[in-house]
Amino acid sequence: MTFLQSIVPSLARPAQPAKVETDARVRPAFNLREDEHGYSLTVFLPGVPKENLEVTDHDGLLTVTGRRAWAQPKEWTALYRETSRAHFELVLRHEGDIDLEKINAELKDGRLHLLLPKAEAARPRKIAIN
Amino acid sequence: MTLARYIHPRTTALAPVFGRSPWLGLESDINRLFETALGDFAAPVFEHRFPVDLYEDKDNNYVRAELPGLTRDDISLEMVEGYLTINGDRKVTDDDGKVVETISLNRSIAVPDAVVADKITAAFEHGVLTVTLPKREEAKPKKITIAVN
Numbered sequence: 001m002t003f004l005q006s007i008v009p010s011l012a013r014p015a016q017p018a019k020v021e022t023d024a025r026v027r028p029a030f031n032l033r034e035d036e037h038g039y040s041l042t043v044f045l046p047g048v049p050k051e052n053l054e055v056t057d058h059d060g061l062l063t064v065t066g067r068r069a070w071a072q073p074k075e076w077t078a079l080y081r082e083t084s085r086a087h088f089e090l091v092l093r094h095e096g097d098i099d100l101e102k103i104n105a106e107l108k109d110g111r112l113h114l115l116l117p118k119a120e121a122a123r124p125r126k127i128a129i130n
Numbered sequence: 131m132t133l134a135r136y137i138h139p140r141t142t143a144l145a146p147v148f149g150r151s152p153w154l155g156l157e158s159d160i161n162r163l164f165e166t167a168l169g170d171f172a173a174p175v176f177e178h179r180f181p182v183d184l185y186e187d188k189d190n191n192y193v194r195a196e197l198p199g200l201t202r203d204d205i206s207l208e209m210v211e212g213y214l215t216i217n218g219d220r221k222v223t224d225d226d227g228k229v230v231e232t233i234s235l236n237r238s239i240a241v242p243d244a245v246v247a248d249k250i251t252a253a254f255e256h257g258v259l260t261v262t263l264p265k266r267e268e269a270k271p272k273k274i275t276i277a278v279n
Contacts, residue, residue, distance in 0.1 A: 010156070032131065033225075039131055040225050046196035046257040062131075069256065075187040082181035083196055094131040110198030110257015115225070116131075 024086035028066070032092070036124055038117035039098070045088050046110040053107055055114070057100055064090040064112065097122035180218070180235055188271055191263040193239055198257035205259060209247050213238045214261065244269030 005012040031042040045053065048066035056063045066088040072078065097118050104115040185192040193214060197205065200218050208215040215238045222231040245263045252261045 034131065042199075044198040044257075046198040049256050070258065072185070073187075076185040076192065077187065078183065078185050080182075080184040083183050083194070092131055092133055098131075109201055109254075110196070 024084070025065075025089040026084060026086045028064075028088040028090055030090055036118075038115060039094075041092070041112075041114040041116060043088075043090055043112040043114070044110065045107070045112055046083075048088065048107075048110060048112075050107050053112065055103075055105055057098075060094055060096055062092045062094060062098075062116075064088070064114075066112075178233065178235060180237065182216075182237060182239060184239070186265075189265060191241065191245060191265065193241075193259075193261040193263070195237070195259045195261075196257065197235070197254075197259055200254075200257070202254050205254060207250075207252055207261065209241070209250060212241055212243055214241050214250075214263070215239075216259065216261075242269070 029044040033040045043064055043066075045064075045066040047068040047070050049069045052067040052069055054063075054065045056065075068085065068087065094116075098116045099119045102117045106113045181196050183192075183194040185194070193216075195216055197216075197218050197220075200220060204219045204221065206217045208217070215236060218235040220233040220235060221229045222233065224230050241263055242265075244266045246266055249264045250261060252259060254260075
């Protein structure tokens with residue numbers, strides 16, 4: 001079995017629970033800027049109201065999930081479409097240098113603005129030399 | 131901080147029937163390959179273009195445009211010779227809220243003639259603009275009963 005496992009690594013992995021997420025997700029357009037104080041993240045989430053927005057941080061992965069609130073009414077016929085119905089999902093990996101308590105999030109007109117201050121320990125410090 | 135292009139087991143389209151499938155690893159490897167190769171293509175373009183949808187029902191035509199980050203004041207609409215023009219100014223701000231750049235967006239959409247131009251209304255909510263264009267009476271579907279002799 002160990003030889004087989006070395007060829008097919010997935011056999012060595014523990015069985016995953018059958019958690020299947022089949023709904024389509026698209027990565028939203030976003031801007032990320034960094035300075036010495038922290039990160040500034042702007043995510044474009046058209047059609048996502050505040051109550052459908054979720055920002056989570058787990059295992060060094062910051063996830064922004066937004067669900068569109070609007071659904072096409074039954075009587076409407078689509079003549080031409082460029083948008084998708086898929087939900088938005090943006091996953092960013094960080095090195096645990098963010099002060100999670102001080103994250104500031106603001107959603108306005110479909111634009112989410114997140115200010116992620118760096119933790120004190122991660123900021124550059126000048127060391128005095130005697 | 132980097133974009134996590136791939137998180138290990140998330141979607142399992144070929145869901146394991148008996149506990150787990152030996153193909154699970156292969157499938158996610160293929161997914162990752164596509165995710166890295168096509169990831170940025172799939173992302174919506176937002177700099178100068180914005181997506182528009184057209185709908186109709188029996189009374190109205192509808193135009194829906196995704197304009198996230200704009201405010202009502204940044205958007206103006208014009209109806210000229212059967213074309214609906216959406217103009218918008220996307221203001222790029224720095225962290226202090228100062229406008230550093232203004233990107234002007236515009237798009238013209240051909241609208242069927244059978245629209246009452248002076249009864250057009252528009253709403254803007256959560257970054258999505260919805261324009262309602264009422265159809266003229268003669269363009270609405272009519273039911274005609276024909277007697278068969």
